[in-house]
Amino acid sequence: MTEESTDGRRTGDRPAAGTGRRTRTRRRFLALTVAGVAGAAGCSTTSDTPGGGADGEDGDGTDGDSPTATVTDADDGGEGADVTRPLEEWSAYDPDWAAPTTSPLESDLEAEVLVENLEIPWDLSFAPDGTLFITERVGRVLQFDGGDVRTVAEPASAIDAGSLEPGSDERPWWVDGGEGGTLGIAVHPAYPDPARVFVYYTYTEDGEAKNRVDVFDVESDDPGMAVDTVVEGIPGNNYHNGGRLEVGPRNHLWITTGDGGLPGETRDPSSLAGKILRVTPDGDPAPGNPDWEDGDSRVFTVG
Numbered sequence: 435m436t437e438e439s440t441d442g443r444r445t446g447d448r449p450a451a452g453t454g455r456r457t458r459t460r461r462r463f464l465a466l467t468v469a470g471v472a473g474a475a476g477c478s479t480t481s482d483t484p485g486g487g488a489d490g491e492d493g494d495g496t497d498g499d500s501p502t503a504t505v506t507d508a509d510d511g512g513e514g515a516d517v518t519r520p521l522e523e524w525s526a527y528d529p530d531w532a533a534p535t536t537s538p539l540e541s542d543l544e545a546e547v548l549v550e551n552l553e554i555p556w557d558l559s560f561a562p563d564g565t566l567f568i569t570e571r572v573g574r575v576l577q578f579d580g581g582d583v584r585t586v587a588e589p590a591s592a593i594d595a596g597s598l599e600p601g602s603d604e605r606p607w608w609v610d611g612g613e614g615g616t617l618g619i620a621v622h623p624a625y626p627d628p629a630r631v632f633v634y635y636t637y638t639e640d641g642e643a644k645n646r647v648d649v650f651d652v653e654s655d656d657p658g659m660a661v662d663t664v665v666e667g668i669p670g671n672n673y674h675n676g677g678r679l680e681v682g683p684r685n686h687l688w689i690t691t692g693d694g695g696l697p698g699e700t701r702d703p704s705s706l707a708g709k710i711l712r713v714t715p716d717g718d719p720a721p722g723n724p725d726w727e728d729g730d731s732r733v734f735t736v737g
Contacts, residue, residue: 612672703729
């Protein structure tokens, strides 16, 4: 039933509780989106509020001729968003940009084979001096310096991914090894002093697949012996082992782990399944990591 309110509106036409705020929030989102699109296109959207600047400047202190993207949502009860930014400060802004007129396939780039006959290569990492390190899931880390290719690490406990000789199709690699093996690699941030690399690989413990990150000295006489263990006990399986490694700008090691067949644990910060870990090169929790309640302090994000 529709009733008349004291201000002449029909109460039956009123939005449900909270709808008005959602509408204002939606308008704010759309306004900000328009500002971003306009900025990327080199356009300018301005509010109705005068800039109030002096000496040829806008209210934001920028030159009056400088393209800006400004949005003010005055219809939000005083909670409007005011976004102003000179477009030339955007790293992606290029006033001389023009759409390409030729296909990238018509370029003069040529492919060059550097290393061949690899057995299930999985990851690579460049050292500051240009030396290339490559992992093979059968249990090897190779070094290529522009000349010879040599094996510099063979984790003794890493599983063999089940590969046969290159070119053989008698038994696919995934039959025995699954998706595990010697996976991610990252060069130590101080390479070549020490001449070490971080390696993520799958191993078995009491018949159960797990993953770990070890440190190997690429100049060692024993390529199977790790000099240190950074993280171990990461859940593993025939699939979803994760394994990407990256050294960040603060020299922290970032580690991506798979769910290891345990999708229900990906949002549990006390489990290492399905996470991004951030640790020091020694494996300690990196400063500034989230303070999880009853969680693992090496976990940076959950799945």
